[in-house]
Amino acid sequence: EAQVTQNPRYLITVTGKKLTVTCSQNMNHEYMSWYRQDPGLGLRQIYYSMNVEVTDKGDVPEGYKVSRKEKRNFPLILESPSPNQTSLYFCASSFADRRTEAFFGQGTRLTVV
Amino acid sequence: QQQVKQSPQSLIVQKGGISIINCAYENTAFDYFPWYQQFPGKGPALLIAIRPDVSEKKEGRFTISFNKSAKQFSLHIMDSQPGDSATYFCAAGGSNYGQNFVFGPGTRLSVLP
Numbered sequence: 250e251a252q253v254t255q256n257p258r259y260l261i262t263v264t265g266k267k268l269t270v271t272c273s274q275n276m277n278h279e280y281m282s283w284y285r286q287d288p289g290l291g292l293r294q295i296y297y298s299m300n301v302e303v304t305d306k307g308d309v310p311e312g313y314k315v316s317r318k319e320k321r322n323f324p325l326i327l328e329s330p331s332p333n334q335t336s337l338y339f340c341a342s343s344f345a346d347r348r349t350e351a352f353f354g355q356g357t358r359l360t361v362v
Numbered sequence: 363q364q365q366v367k368q369s370p371q372s373l374i375v376q377k378g379g380i381s382i383i384n385c386a387y388e389n390t391a392f393d394y395f396p397w398y399q400q401f402p403g404k405g406p407a408l409l410i411a412i413r414p415d416v417s418e419k420k421e422g423r424f425t426i427s428f429n430k431s432a433k434q435f436s437l438h439i440m441d442s443q444p445g446d447s448a449t450y451f452c453a454a455g456g457s458n459y460g461q462n463f464v465f466g467p468g469t470r471l472s473v474l475p
Binding site (some may be wrong): 289292351352355356 | 455
């Protein structure tokens with residue numbers, strides 16, 4: 250089954266404790282991205298990657314890092330999480346020439362206390 | 363950040379009625395306008411999309427109307443069903459490398475049985 254898998258689905262952590270949210274896709278997509286979803290703000294792009302070792306900032310990159318060492322994986326790293334990063338996070342992937350047809354993961358609900 | 367405005371924030375419709383959600387964008391370089399549907403606990407899923415070279419696109423009960431001069435587009439759901447109850451996001455973006463997608467804030471649709 251074609252899918253984008255995020256882990257964990259739910260995470261509660263404390264301020265300053267480094268964490269990683271994993272994202273994996275099995276569709277051989279070149280393009281992957283991370284979004285955060287907040288009430289009234291819709292989905293805002295954090296980082297995106299056009300292919301292996303090619304990453305770039307989205308609209309709200311502050312406080313986040315990403316890496317793309319393999320085509321299928323695109324982890325999101327919060328080096329020092331803060332409460333304003335409490336949000337619902339989505340990973341998405343697509344073919345590079347069809348970036349508009351994105352497949353989203355199930356989401357990761359992160360709470361930073 | 364280029365904005366996409368979306369209204370209404372929430373919508374209640376009787377079964378069999380027509381649901382209408384409106385969006386407006388600013389960037390005239392955008393050339394792709396998708397709508398995503400999101401059920402609780404799930405990631406957004408591409409529902410229907412339109413390019414600015416046509417004024418209307420229909421897929422089953424879902425129709426996008428596009429007004430290029432007004433920089434507006436809307437989603438019409440005909441014969442709305444309780445199973446259509448979800449949050450709907452409009453988005454706007456470009457197919458060129460580096461162009462990010464911008465999402466509207468979302469509309470929560472409830473279809474009453």
